[in-house]
Amino acid sequence: MPRSLLAIVLVLLVLHQDNWFWTDDTLVFGFMPMGLFYQACISVAASFAWFYAVKKCWPSAHDSEAGAGGES
Amino acid sequence: MIQFWIILGYLGLLLLLGLFASRLFRGTSSDYMVASHSIGPFLLLMSVFGTTMTAFALVGSTGEAFKEGIGVYGMLASSSGIIHSLCFFLLGVKLWGFGKRYGYKTQIQFFRDRLDSDRIGLLLFPILVGLVIPYLLIGVISSGVVMQTMTAGAFPNLFPTDNIATSGGLPTQWGSLLICLVVLCYVFFGGMRGTAWANAFQTLVFMVLGIATFGVIANKLGGQESLWENLRVLGEAIPENRATRADMSKTKFLTYLLVPLSVGMFPHLFQHWLTAKSAKSFKLPVVAHPIFIMIVWVPCVLIGVWATTELVPARPPLPANPNAILPFLVKTQAGTLLGGFLAVGILAAIMSSLDSQFLCLGTMFTKDIVGHYFQRDASDANQIRLARGFIIAVVTLTYLLGLLKPPSVFALGVWCFSGFSSLFPLVFAALYWKRLTKWGAYGAVLATVATWGYFFSDAIGQAIKVGNPGPIRTYTLKLNLGGEAYEIMPVAAIFLASLIAMVAASLLTRPPKPETLKKFFAD
Structure with missing residues (x-):
């Protein structure tokens, strides 16, 4: 795994342990508890991180192998 | 009765889909077990997501949020968004490459070759099967319970019970049998292609119905003019211990991060990975999986914590079982039509995991035991016959075990x-x-x-x-x-x-x- 991706995943895992919002009862947008909103943002950030991974760190060695046929 | 007909209509649709997929069957064991490595990015995303999200994603997430508060999202959902995609990226793509190059259909075939050890298969086989069986049982038993609860009142004279919540509903053993037979039909005839198509369809169904249910329940419980206003009223009513993680252990939350690593060793997911048309097919599932988890889980967690507020009517009282919270709210707040569709959504989530597990166990018995020790040169036709026979045996055994209703x-x-x-x-x-x-x-x-x-x-x-x-x-x-x-x-x-x-x-x-x-x- 490239170091940049390893660093991103580690940062995500550290950010996931959000001790700083543990007892924060603020409602984001007036209805969403802060802890839930923050963790939903982690989900979005994970998607961005994996988007970066498939763009910059994709193991191209396997790309030449393709299956027979296809449904998408 | 409407709910019963909606469920039957949905099961009929699934059978049609399975039969249609079987028309594309190429007659080879590779086609039956891994769809001839022909599944593209969208189908792979939907089938893998449907397989990893069980009934727990809808019913269990609401129940857990009801008990523990919003912390369950971080513990079970956002962590999975990071870890599942990590497994697809680090393990899935490589395993797909080896599967394609060396013709593997099961994990054990890979481990036997990689470790130069025949006996590692004998050690791993009972462990993998033993860990999948309880998982299957949960699906089979849940499907019967959902069918009975959601059809309650449809057959008051035929199936009366002492409990008003289930009286007149299809008995659990009949509901489980119906679900097992439908899944068996499309897996038996459609193999992995039928399973992947059915999974994709069912994933769409439970995602769309989950969001629709969220909107309807919010509007009904909030009692205000607009959805936004209802969300605000409900948000303000959430008790502090459910809106925060005040009662949740930080170290338990941290160590829960290891649980989603399980997808790296799920035998049924391994088989789904092998269906990919190319390594590039993995890109969409890797990126979209965390967002899909969020789309399903955030509404369910919110419904769970809303159920702890005083805005939920006192009568009828909330069920004692937290896993019954979502069906209960739908039944009491959303009416029969949406209730029927939500039952379909829950059943879709259950079946989209059951089918892959049935197919996987059938494939493992065929390839890792019979094919490996007794019929090394079995023809393709013979392998398919064996796999189908084992699938019938696994479904029958699981159904019979489910009838015993193991308490824990x-x-x-x-x-x-x-x-x-x-x-x-x-x-x-x-x-x-x-x-x-x-x-x-x-x-x-x-x-x-x-x-x-x-x-x-x-x-x-x-x-x-x-x-x-x-x-x-x-x-x-x-x-x-x-x-x-x-x-x-x-x-x-x-x-x-x-x-x-x-x-x-x-x-x-x-x-x-x-x-x-x-x-x-x-x-």
């Missing part, structure tokens, strides 16, 4: 995941560590079995002591450091034991043969 089977869920997670070091090392030996693999598996067995028997002992299965579900370890006791999930200790045993045994034994390493580490 639902509490077993997290234990199954912990077992698979603790075998993660094995699959990771098999792909990335040349020094892994078969003795290292034995060490990992045996350490997992020993520590898992120790903690599990301790949990059972506690359950017997208190007379209910609760401690099996809530079992944690206490780690004493600097005078403080920290609560951690047993998976942390089992995982560590597995890792240490694997590394130590590998380093103490002779390295693998150069030709084996060349086969798996050429690039």
Whole structure:
């Protein structure tokens, strides 16, 4: 795994342990508890991180192998 | 009665889809077991997502949020968004490459080759099957319960019960049988292609219906003019201990991160990975999986914490079982039509996991036992016959076991995941560590079995002591450091034991043969 991706995943895992919002009862947008909103943002950030991974760190060695046929 | 007909209509649609998929069947065992490696990005995303999201994603997430508050999202959902995609990226793509190159259909075929050990298959087979069976049982039993609850009142004279919530509903054994037969039909005829198509369709169904249910329940409970206003009123009513994680252990939350690693060793997911048309097909599932989890889980968690507010009518009273909260709210707040569709959504989530597990166990019996020891030169037609026979046997056995209604089977869920997670070091090392030996693999598996067995028997002992299965579900370890006791999930200790045993045994034994390493580490 490239170091940049390893660093991103580690940062995500550290950010996931959000001790700083543990007892924060603020409602984001007036209805969403802060802890839930923050963790939903982690989900979005994970998607961005994996988007970066498939763009910059994709193991191209396997790309030449393709299956027979296809449904998408 | 409307709900019953909606469910029947949906099951009919699934059968049609399975039959249509069977028309594209190419008659080979590779087509039956891994769809001839022909599944593109969208179908792969939907089928893999549908397989990893069980009924727990809809019903269990609401129930857990009702009990524990919003913290369950971070513990179970956002962590999975990071870890599942990590497994698809690090393991899925590589395993797909080896499967394609060397013709693997099961995990055990890969491990036998990579570790140069025939017996590792004999050791892994009962463990993998043993960990999948309770998972299957949960699906089979849940489907019967959902069918009975959601059709309650449809047949008042035929199926009366003492409980108003289930009276007149299709009996659980009939509901489970109906679901098992429908899944069996499309898996039997459509093989992996039928399963992938059905999974994709069912994933769409439960995602769309989940969001629709969220909107309807918010509007009904909030009682205001607009959805936005209703969300605001409901948000303000959430009790503090449900809107925060004040009652949740930070170390338990942290160690729960290891649980989603289980997807790396799920045999049914391995088989889905092999269906990919190319390595590039993995890109969409890797990126979209965390967002899909969020789309399903955030509404369910919010509904769960809303159910703890005073805005929920006092009559009829909320059910005692947290897993019944979502069906209860739909039934009392959303009316019969949406109730029918939500039942379909829950059944879709159940069936989209059951089908892959049935097919996977059928494939494992065919390839890893009969094909490996008794019929090495079996023709394609014979292999398909065998796989279909085993699928029928697995469905029948699971259904019959489900009739026994094992009392603590639902509490077993997290234990199954912990077992698979603790075998993660094995699959990771098999792909990335040349020094892994078969003795290292034995060490990992045996350490997992020993520590898992120790903690599990301790949990059972506690359950017997208190007379209910609760401690099996809530079992944690206490780690004493600097005078403080920290609560951690047993998976942390089992995982560590597995890792240490694997590394130590590998380093103490002779390295693998150069030709084996060349086969798996050429690039």
